[in-house]
Amino acid sequence: MQLQQEYSVDKQKTVSVKEVKKRECNPERHILTATSNGTYNTHKLLFSLGVSMPRGNIRCSKCHRTMDTPVCSCQHTNCYISFYWKGKQYRFFRYQVDNDLFDYKRALKQMTEMNFAVDKNEFNPIDWTTKAIQERFFEHQAVRWLEQKEAEMQTGERAHETVRTYKSYINNHFLEFFKGWDVREIRYEQLENFKDWLGKRVSINTRKRIMGALHAFFRWMWRKDIIKNFPVWPVVEGEDVVKSAISYESQVQMLKLLPEEHRDVFEFGFETGLRPNELCAIQISDIDIINRRALIHRGYSGIMLQEKTKGKNKKWIPLSDRAYEIARKNIKDKLPQAFLFINPNTGQGYKLKTLDKIWARYVGRDISHYEASRHSFCTQIVESGANLLQAKELMRHKDIRSTEKYFHGTTNKLREIVNRRGKIVPIERALNE
Numbered sequence: 001m002q003l004q005q006e007y008s009v010d011k012q013k014t015v016s017v018k019e020v021k022k023r024e025c026n027p028e029r030h031i032l033t034a035t036s037n038g039t040y041n042t043h044k045l046l047f048s049l050g051v052s053m054p055r056g057n058i059r060c061s062k063c064h065r066t067m068d069t070p071v072c073s074c075q076h077t078n079c080y081i082s083f084y085w086k087g088k089q090y091r092f093f094r095y096q097v098d099n100d101l102f103d104y105k106r107a108l109k110q111m112t113e114m115n116f117a118v119d120k121n122e123f124n125p126i127d128w129t130t131k132a133i134q135e136r137f138f139e140h141q142a143v144r145w146l147e148q149k150e151a152e153m154q155t156g157e158r159a160h161e162t163v164r165t166y167k168s169y170i171n172n173h174f175l176e177f178f179k180g181w182d183v184r185e186i187r188y189e190q191l192e193n194f195k196d197w198l199g200k201r202v203s204i205n206t207r208k209r210i211m212g213a214l215h216a217f218f219r220w221m222w223r224k225d226i227i228k229n230f231p232v233w234p235v236v237e238g239e240d241v242v243k244s245a246i247s248y249e250s251q252v253q254m255l256k257l258l259p260e261e262h263r264d265v266f267e268f269g270f271e272t273g274l275r276p277n278e279l280c281a282i283q284i285s286d287i288d289i290i291n292r293r294a295l296i297h298r299g300y301s302g303i304m305l306q307e308k309t310k311g312k313n314k315k316w317i318p319l320s321d322r323a324y325e326i327a328r329k330n331i332k333d334k335l336p337q338a339f340l341f342i343n344p345n346t347g348q349g350y351k352l353k354t355l356d357k358i359w360a361r362y363v364g365r366d367i368s369h370y371e372a373s374r375h376s377f378c379t380q381i382v383e384s385g386a387n388l389l390q391a392k393e394l395m396r397h398k399d400i401r402s403t404e405k406y407f408h409g410t411t412n413k414l415r416e417i418v419n420r421r422g423k424i425v426p427i428e429r430a431l432n433e
Contacts, residue, residue, distance in 0.1 A: 042068060042108065051115040056083040058107045061093070070104040077103055081111050083125070085118075090125045096133045096182050122228060138178040138186070141226060142170050145217050156308065159301035169213050173198065183218075184227050192234040208236045244371055245379035245408040254372060257362050264326050265341040265350055266359075266373070271323035273377030273395060275299065276369060278309055280350045285336035287327050292319045294327070296396065300352055315396050378406035 046054035059065065059082050060072035067079050079102050081092040095106045102110070110128075117123040126132050134140070149166055152158035177194050178186065194214075198207045215233060222230045246254075251270050255263050269279045277300040286295045297314035298307055309315075319327060330340050339349030359369040374395075382391050392403040 042111070045108075046112060046115050049112060050119075051112070052119050054115055055085075055118065056081055056111050056114065058082075058102075058104060058111065061101075067104055079104055079107050081107055081114070083111070083114060085123065085125055088125075090128075092128050092130075094130050094133065096128065096185065098180055099130065099133055099137075133182055136182045136184060136226065138181045138183055139175055141183050141221060142174060142217065145220050146170060148220070156306065159306065160304035161302040164302060165209075166213055169210050173201075173210055174214065174217075183221055186231065188232045188234065191231060195234045195236060204236060204238050211236055243375055243405075243408060244367060245376040246367060246372055247376075248380055251372065251376065254363050258358065259362065261344045262358055264330060265355070266369075268323055268326045268341070269369075269373040270377065271320045271326070272317060273374050273381075274317075275309070275374060276352055276355055277301070280339075280341070280352060280355065281305055282340045283336070284331050284334050284338050284340060287331055287340065288316070289324075289328065289331070292324050293317060294319055294323075303351070309396070313396070317394065317396070375406050375408060378403065379408050382407050 042058060043054040058067045058079050060067050060074060060076050061078040061080055062076040063072060063074045065072060065074070071077055072079070081102070083090045083092065092110070093101060095102055096110055096113075100106075114123060114128060117127075146163070146167060149158050149163045153160055153163045177197055178190075181190070191214075195207065195211060198210060202210065211234070218227065218230065221227045255267055255270075258266060265279060268274075269276065272279075272294070274282070274296065278296055278298070281298040281300055282294065282296070283298070286298070288294065293316045295314060295316050296309060298305065299309045300306070327340065330342075334340075341350055342348065343350050343354060355369060359372075363369075363372075378391055378395055381394060382388070386394070388400055388403055388407075391407070392400045395403050395406060397403045
């Protein structure tokens with residue numbers, strides 16, 4: 001980690017890397033001078049870096065003399081920081097990044113950071129104690145964050161599958177890279193290194209999801225004031241999984257590949273654009289036969305049935321003529337709390353994995369069930385003339401940008417547009433004719 005990044009602060013604060021450069025002050029050169037080529041007045045160094053009123057000394061852990069070189073006159077190399085603040089003396093023995101005992105160079109770095117914190121009116125001696133530093137270790141804060149997410153799951157605020165995914169990311173990726181780090185010392189450089197490290201392990205889309213979860217973790221720490229500044233976030237570019245959509249005619253052909261006893265649940269999904277986890281969870285009481293509509297307010301998160309959807313809202317959707325026929329057929333002789341679609345093999349409602357297995361076995365993996373249903377539904381209604389606002393309403397998205405991601409122009413429709421080039425008669429010409 002370059003020393004300049006150790007000193008970087010908000011542009012609006014007292015000192016920044018740019019200001020240091022303007023003053024023709026090279027922190028790395030000064031530190032190397034102090035640690036390699038003899039003595040250097042510590043306060044003079046801090047002043048040259050932009051500290052308004054340098055305070056504190058580096059002292060030998062053995063003889064307690066002031067140190068201005070990496071090796072004390074007693075030949076001891078370990079040291080500590082003696083810092084005066086509001087009439088009291090504080091001693092700090094461990095480096096905040098890795099909690100190891102100080103050598104002179106690390107002590108000088110940390111004392112510089114402490115002086116910058118004083119200048120920004122952000123200094124609190126407790127933040128620099130060994131106990132506070134250990135509490136800020138990445139693994140400790142990750143456990144706290146996960147505990148809060150699990151509590152939110154118990155109250156229905158967080159999906160079970162989301163928490164399970166967070167736990168997996170923490171155990172398999174976050175801790176392997178960031179364990180032992182003080183979260184306040186994790187900046188853009190470390191985050192970018194983590195992103196590149198992930199690139200050797202997972203796909204681009206998975207990398208985006210992992211970085212998104214890490215972003216949520218840092219946002220939580222920032223709101224809790226555990227970290228003082230939110231770091232600049234690296235962007236994961238590109239796509240490695242291209243989503244697609246199919247036409248209504250292709251859906252009909254795919255339905256014929258499925259066993260007849262399973263077709264209703266898949267076709268209802270095609271006709272409504274429901275998420276598969278919502279499709280499995282819809283019950284008889286959710287169907288309004290008189291008004292030809294269905295209330296969507298329930299879904300599976302993994303194996304857990306939750307009384308909420310991904311968008312955390314309740315919404316009526318219209319039933320197409322075909323969806324209405326399927327609903328009428330499947331509500332017969334069932335209680336209101338029963339699932340609309342029952343797996344004939346188990347006598348119970350369908351599960352997500354069951355739908356995926358049936359789809360993969362009889363249709364294949366060239367296109368996923370999600371793409372063939374929800375992605376294709378969105379594409380079909382847009383190509384049929386619906387505008388994006390109408391599509392957003394039917395897809396039950398909160399943000400129209402989500403709807404845009406689900407639209408994939410099919411080749412046949414795009415070919416029709418291309419073929420219309422030059423065949424539109426101008427209005428003036430048409431009037432003259």
